[in-house]
Amino acid sequence: MIELRGIVKRFPGVVASNGVNLTVHKGEIHCLLGENGAGKTTLMRILYGLYQPDEGEILLNGKPIRISSPRAALSYHIGMVHQHFRLVPTLSVAENMVLGLDEGTGPFLNYRQTYKKISQIAEKYGLIVDPRARVWQLTVGQQQRVEILKALYRAADVLIMDEPTSVLTPQEVGQLFSTLRTLVDDGLTIIFITHKLDEVMEISDRVTVLRKGKAIATVNTPETNKAQLAELMVGREVVFRMEKNEVKRGERMLVVDNLHALNDRGLPALRGTSFDLYEGEILGVAGVSGNGQRELVEVLTGLRHATRGRVTLEGKEMTNRSAREIVDMGVAHVPMERKTMGTVPNMTIRENLILKSYRQRPFSHGMFLDNKAAEENARRLMNEYQIMAPSIDTTVKVLSGGNIQRVVLAREFSGDPRLIIAAHPTYGLDVGATEQVREILLAQRDRGAGVLLISEDLEEVMTMSDRIMVIFSGEVMGIVDAEGAKIEEIGLMMAGERKQGVESASTEVA
Amino acid sequence: MQAPKWLNIERRPIPSGRTIFAVSILAIVAALIVMGIFFATYGVSPIRAYGSIIGGALGNWSGFSETLRRMIPLLLCGVGLTIAFRALFWNIGADGQLLLGAVAATGIALFSGLPGPLLLPAMFFGGFAAGALWGVIPAVLKVKLGINDVITTLMMNYIALYVVLWLIHGPWRGPSMRGYAYTDMFPLSARIPTIGQSHVHWPTLVLGIVLAIIAYIFVNRTRSGFETRVVGENPHAARFAGISTLKTVVIAMLISGGLAGIAGVGEVAGVHYQLLDPTQISMGYGFTAIIVAWLARKNPLAVIVTSFFFGVLMAGGDVIKVNLGLPYELINVFNGVIMFFLIGSEVFMNYKISIRRH
Ligand SMILES: Nc1ncnc2c1ncn2[C@@H]1O[C@H](COP(=O)(O)OP(=O)(O)OP(=O)(O)O)[C@@H](O)[C@H]1O
Ligand SMILES: [Mg+2]
Numbered sequence A: 001m002i003e004l005r006g007i008v009k010r011f012p013g014v015v016a017s018n019g020v021n022l023t024v025h026k027g028e029i030h031c032l033l034g035e036n037g038a039g040k041t042t043l044m045r046i047l048y049g050l051y052q053p054d055e056g057e058i059l060l061n062g063k064p065i066r067i068s069s070p071r072a073a074l075s076y077h078i079g080m081v082h083q084h085f086r087l088v089p090t091l092s093v094a095e096n097m098v099l100g101l102d103e104g105t106g107p108f109l110n111y112r113q114t115y116k117k118i119s120q121i122a123e124k125y126g127l128i129v130d131p132r133a134r135v136w137q138l139t140v141g142q143q144q145r146v147e148i149l150k151a152l153y154r155a156a157d158v159l160i161m162d163e164p165t166s167v168l169t170p171q172e173v174g175q176l177f178s179t180l181r182t183l184v185d186d187g188l189t190i191i192f193i194t195h196k197l198d199e200v201m202e203i204s205d206r207v208t209v210l211r212k213g214k215a216i217a218t219v220n221t222p223e224t225n226k227a228q229l230a231e232l233m234v235g236r237e238v239v240f241r242m243e244k245n246e247v248k249r250g251e252r253m254l255v256v257d258n259l260h261a262l263n264d265r266g267l268p269a270l271r272g273t274s275f276d277l278y279e280g281e282i283l284g285v286a287g288v289s290g291n292g293q294r295e296l297v298e299v300l301t302g303l304r305h306a307t308r309g310r311v312t313l314e315g316k317e318m319t320n321r322s323a324r325e326i327v328d329m330g331v332a333h334v335p336m337e338r339k340t341m342g343t344v345p346n347m348t349i350r351e352n353l354i355l356k357s358y359r360q361r362p363f364s365h366g367m368f369l370d371n372k373a374a375e376e377n378a379r380r381l382m383n384e385y386q387i388m389a390p391s392i393d394t395t396v397k398v399l400s401g402g403n404i405q406r407v408v409l410a411r412e413f414s415g416d417p418r419l420i421i422a423a424h425p426t427y428g429l430d431v432g433a434t435e436q437v438r439e440i441l442l443a444q445r446d447r448g449a450g451v452l453l454i455s456e457d458l459e460e461v462m463t464m465s466d467r468i469m470v471i472f473s474g475e476v477m478g479i480v481d482a483e484g485a486k487i488e489e490i491g492l493m494m495a496g497e498r499k500q501g502v503e504s505a506s507t508e509v510a
Numbered sequence B: 001m002q003a004p005k006w007l008n009i010e011r012r013p014i015p016s017g018r019t020i021f022a023v024s025i026l027a028i029v030a031a032l033i034v035m036g037i038f039f040a041t042y043g044v045s046p047i048r049a050y051g052s053i054i055g056g057a058l059g060n061w062s063g064f065s066e067t068l069r070r071m072i073p074l075l076l077c078g079v080g081l082t083i084a085f086r087a088l089f090w091n092i093g094a095d096g097q098l099l100l101g102a103v104a105a106t107g108i109a110l111f112s113g114l115p116g117p118l119l120l121p122a123m124f125f126g127g128f129a130a131g132a133l134w135g136v137i138p139a140v141l142k143v144k145l146g147i148n149d150v151i152t153t154l155m156m157n158y159i160a161l162y163v164v165l166w167l168i169h170g171p172w173r174g175p176s177m178r179g180y181a182y183t184d185m186f187p188l189s190a191r192i193p194t195i196g197q198s199h200v201h202w203p204t205l206v207l208g209i210v211l212a213i214i215a216y217i218f219v220n221r222t223r224s225g226f227e228t229r230v231v232g233e234n235p236h237a238a239r240f241a242g243i244s245t246l247k248t249v250v251i252a253m254l255i256s257g258g259l260a261g262i263a264g265v266g267e268v269a270g271v272h273y274q275l276l277d278p279t280q281i282s283m284g285y286g287f288t289a290i291i292v293a294w295l296a297r298k299n300p301l302a303v304i305v306t307s308f309f310f311g312v313l314m315a316g317g318d319v320i321k322v323n324l325g326l327p328y329e330l331i332n333v334f335n336g337v338i339m340f341f342l343i344g345s346e347v348f349m350n351y352k353i354s355i356r357r358h
Helices: A040-047 A070-075 A093-098 A111-125 A140-153 A170-185 A197-203 A226-234 A293-300 A323-328 A338-342 A349-353 A371-384 A401-413 A431-447 A458-464 A487-494 B017-041 B046-058 B061-086 B094-111 B116-145 B149-169 B202-221 B223-233 B235-240 B245-272 B278-282 B285-295 B300-324 B330-350
Strands: A002-011 A014-024 A029-034 A055-060 A063-065 A078-081 A158-162 A189-193 A206-211 A214-220 A252-262 A268-278 A282-286 A306-313 A331-334 A419-423 A450-454 A467-472 A475-481 B007-011 B351-355
Touching: A002 A040, A014 A040, A014 A055, A029 A040, A029 A197, A029 A226, A040 A078, A040 A158, A040 A189, A070 A078, A078 A140, A093 A111, A093 A140, A111 A140, A111 A170, A140 A158, A140 A170, A170 A189, A170 A197, A197 A226, A206 A226, A214 A226, A226 A431, A252 A293, A252 A450, A268 A293, A268 A306, A268 A450, A268 A475, A282 A431, A282 A458, A282 A487, A293 A306, A293 A419, A293 A450, A331 A401, A338 A401, A338 B235, A349 A371, A349 A401, A371 A401, A401 A419, A401 A431, A419 A431, A431 A450, A431 A458, A450 A458, A458 A487, A467 A487, A475 A487, B017 B046, B017 B330, B046 B061, B046 B300, B061 B094, B061 B202, B061 B223, B061 B245, B061 B285, B061 B300, B094 B116, B094 B149, B094 B245, B094 B278, B094 B285, B116 B149, B116 B245, B149 B278, B202 B223, B202 B245, B202 B300, B223 B235, B223 B245, B235 B245, B245 B278, B245 B285, B285 B300, B285 B330, B300 B330, B330 B351
Parallel strands: A014 A214, A029 A189, A029 A206, A078 A158, A158 A189, A282 A450, A282 A467, A331 A419, A419 A450
Antiparallel strands: A002 A014, A002 A055, A055 A063, A206 A214, A252 A268, A252 A306, A467 A475, B007 B351
16 A cells, blocks of 8 residues: 655745655546546656655555655556656667666576566467567557656556556557456456546546646546536536537648658658648548548648658648748648657747747847847637746646647647647647637638648547548548447448448548 | 655756755755765865865966866856857867867967957957857758767867867977977967966956846747747647757857857967967866756856856866866866756756655
């Protein structure tokens, strides 16, 4: 049993934990729920020894302990899978596993033994990965398995997972949950952070809700419901509703014709992708991750070279233009990797908010930047997008996960883009912010922008989109109207079955 | 390795300005203490050694003027390096860029045939261009072909060194130098005015300070400076925002190499009035400037202070050689020691380490 008592953690300008009490029983799955910036990650970092609490104490089985570092946490068998993974991409799975460990084999690594131990754990909990694979070759879901394996390899019996599902496909979430269940059956304890209430209801035994650095309540999952949890989280009643206006489809704006591109490994990732996107519509892209979504987004935003095919935006040539030209054509891009690509973590919110518009008025005059204009812009956007931070000059690095995402969204949605390419736009956002972002996307569409929405969350794709395009293995399997679309039909296409009438990859699909 | 129970170690994501300052001072103090031990092994009391360094470098005009003279190239190279380092370009080649600047200045001074009043401006301009060119080559090689910048810039120092040697032994050997490996002396109109009889070529010093201020404005207030910081902090985000890494790194190295080139102009046109042996022109300014820029934490304005500090040390090196009979190389040892402590001290900047209270 782990007990946190009266934990206080202050950062310059914020009290991230303000007297938190939390009790986690052995063998349970305990969810932590709370809005962006409520202090979930901070609390868990304290438990994992990354931060020292300013006040309060931690008890393990009734005995006060001091967790001075992650190493100390591991010595108490506490492991953590972070919101952003901490693997070394160029090393193999096995190498990542033993990194920083001293297994008493002297200066040499005993790979045979490592491989054996990895596959033992992997098999037991259904965490199948190839120990010889390099981490950069793995999908996000596989990387997460490596992170979990890493904690188990270090004999963790309390596993902290910070938003593990926000990066996963629904199938992967299913697998993860069954793994977690086997783990608790084996006597492990799991602390699980998520923003998705469905997941809380499905997986947890108990839930603690944090609000503004305080633990508001701990409830038994069977005795609560989504509405109550949402209310606890936000402090008022939350209505789940989304008003979607009738689609007012305008001109054809984005024409993608027979697009081909290679992935990082040099293998074909897009193999004749063709589709059109109209003004004022949201085209959802559904598909199992790794079927060309990433490459499609990158080609459309000038980050990857198309080997064949053509892209035009409002009649203007866009094929293989530079990222800069495409930005200047009015294309906004919410990238999948918000921290590594979407922001400059060591720069301030103010600077990050002009990352793309700094060359334009009013942010620059000739060769000089206008700090006043950037400041005003930051004030306005922080307000509009409710970015929680002590000031506009706070470094983005210290923001909570959801608030970093808000910075990205605020920047990309401002300045009336023509085309919005949004990959997982609600990833990591709390319930309220998710609704807000969806409303903004709809407002942008109603304004006449074209929106390409890439999401692993099929429900999000279904509710948000006007049309849904399914891609499989770099080809379009079919495009259906969202109105009256059947999940089964989409599921079949996601598995590689072409919609009737869709013959070859290079034909026009309307 | 487990931290002892009485220590608290915690990551500090954004060290405050005060922390950075305090840690830097601590690193210097630690280096001074270690150097004190070196002095002691020579049988010289550290107090006496430091007293003599400070007294010699600051206590009288002739010492102080030596300090300023050393400070000038350190300042120029150091300011340039802050820009290169901001763009995450490891320019270890400021020494070579400085030499190329000296070569260009010499060429213009002796062989251009320009009228007197135009000579100095042309030399400064040419020196900047030559240093910049020498800096841009490795920049292009890195961005276009992925060739390691540390290695190319380091190696290009040697090319520059041999270019100078070849010139003074070969085509540019001065007819009036009776066979010595020097060029002829510069005409008077190609010499930078100095303060009195000293080697303080003050126009270069003023230029250096002005350039430090401009560099500060460049980094913090201009579009290019913004691009430099984004490229240096997160190249992925730079690509995403449509910032050209090539253009950005090339501009950073134009500035970095160019300023080193100007330092070279100052050395030949303000101190020696001729091109001579590379070790006499530079005395490792381009390398010491790395430490100068590092200690300034990549802030061009702070370079004014740190270059002065190292000016004192270099001038002090001469003093301890003459007064105490210690080898000048001890100053190079000191440079190494202080770099060691500077890099080591970053742990203290990025981690909060405190004694446990309870
Ligand atoms: N190292 C730090 N320095 C300064 N402030 C910090 C630091 N870490 C977190 N904060 C601040 O503490 C607050 C709580 O952050 P935390 O990351 O714990 O939130 P969270 O509940 O995990 O949110 P999210 O759901 O968005 O991930 C935020 O306001 C954040 O900006
Ligand atoms: Mg978090």
